[in-house]
Amino acid sequence: MSLTPFIAMQYAVDIVNTSEHNSNKIAACLFQDDQWVAETNHRPDIFQFHFTPDIKFGQSSQFIHSETACIFNTPFMTEGAEICITDPPCPNCAKAICEAGIDHVYIDHKGLGKDFVQRRGDDFESLSLLVFEKAGVNVSIIYRKEERLEPLITPPVATRKGSAQGIEFFDWDDDTTLRDYLSKFRQRQPHTSWALAKIREGNKYLGIILFEELTNGLTPRDYAEHRQRSEKYRLPVDPLNRILYFVKRKGMTIIDNEVAVNLYPSSRALVNSVGFGLETIHIGEMKPDHDDQGHTAAQMIEKTGILKLIYL
Numbered sequence: 001m002s003l004t005p006f007i008a009m010q011y012a013v014d015i016v017n018t019s020e021h022n023s024n025k026i027a028a029c030l031f032q033d034d035q036w037v038a039e040t041n042h043r044p045d046i047f048q049f050h051f052t053p054d055i056k057f058g059q060s061s062q063f064i065h066s067e068t069a070c071i072f073n074t075p076f077m078t079e080g081a082e083i084c085i086t087d088p089p090c091p092n093c094a095k096a097i098c099e100a101g102i103d104h105v106y107i108d109h110k111g112l113g114k115d116f117v118q119r120r121g122d123d124f125e126s127l128s129l130l131v132f133e134k135a136g137v138n139v140s141i142i143y144r145k146e147e148r149l150e151p152l153i154t155p156p157v158a159t160r161k162g163s164a165q166g167i168e169f170f171d172w173d174d175d176t177t178l179r180d181y182l183s184k185f186r187q188r189q190p191h192t193s194w195a196l197a198k199i200r201e202g203n204k205y206l207g208i209i210l211f212e213e214l215t216n217g218l219t220p221r222d223y224a225e226h227r228q229r230s231e232k233y234r235l236p237v238d239p240l241n242r243i244l245y246f247v248k249r250k251g252m253t254i255i256d257n258e259v260a261v262n263l264y265p266s267s268r269a270l271v272n273s274v275g276f277g278l279e280t281i282h283i284g285e286m287k288p289d290h291d292d293q294g295h296t297a298a299q300m301i302e303k304t305g306i307l308k309l310i311y312l
């Protein structure tokens with residue numbers, strides 16, 4: 001039997017108070033047919049052994065947001081799935097949801113009235129909703145008691161389910177190492193930001209390369225307009241984050257931690273990589289992707305042995 005959004009939202013509400021975050025406890029439930037996964041915003045277990053919750057890695061907290069945690073922990077393809085969230089999603093999670101190919105976002109009506117939203121509401125209204133609308137993602141408010149839905153965004157049918165852009169595949173040659181591929185692609189595209197991974201499709205290995213991109217439907221003009229409004233959030237998606245969302249979208253598996261990036265990853269991308277379960281990342285050059293605190297974050301994480309960074 002397929003889950004209804006009312007049941008899925010209840011699964012999120014049931015666990016929200018278990019969140020370790022002391023000011024913003026948030027939970028989400030990602031579901032598709034009768035399968036589901038629910039997560040709170042939380043720190044990966046491995047961080048809990050080494051750090052107190054207040055410590056930041058560069059620009060990023062240690063917490064994986066609940067929506068992103070659902071995407072990383074789902075055992076099923078996220079494409080075409082739906083997600084219930086106790087609170088309005090931040091712009092980074094909005095981008096993650098679009099990249100993961102999720103069709104419908106449900107927000108609990110109680111979440112819209114919290115202090116948190118009053119503080120961060122601008123980002124939700126000006127950025128998260130923009131990202132959803134352009135990508136063709138439905139957004140509804142849920143009233144659990146009355147089992148009522150109120151549509152917030154209903155995109156025109158013509159814009160739904162666009163495919164992700166800025167992605168290339170290649171046949172993985174077993175005699176060529178990840179390091180070799182990193183080096184080869186840098187010769188082709190020396191200064192853009194991209195990520196590369198070895199994946200399995202059926203019984204053969206493929207390489208996948210993803211470039212930094214705006215989420216589906218957003219234009220460079222949207223980006224230019226947005227830049228004047230907000231310093232905190234960028235509209236493009238880091239290629240390292242993109243690759244993690246894309247493999248979950250398609251139900252693919254990354255083989256042997258074989259992931260490389262051209263430019264130095266951001267603090268948030270590094271934290272997300274740990275949340276995803278990566279243990280190693282190959283890095284092409286020290287120049288930051290966009291966040292010059294990525295190096296600081298990396299040093300803190302590397303010292304514990306949680307993540308190994310290998311430089312070309």
Ligand SMILES: [Zn+2]
Binds near residue numbers: 090092
């Ligand atoms: Zn978020």
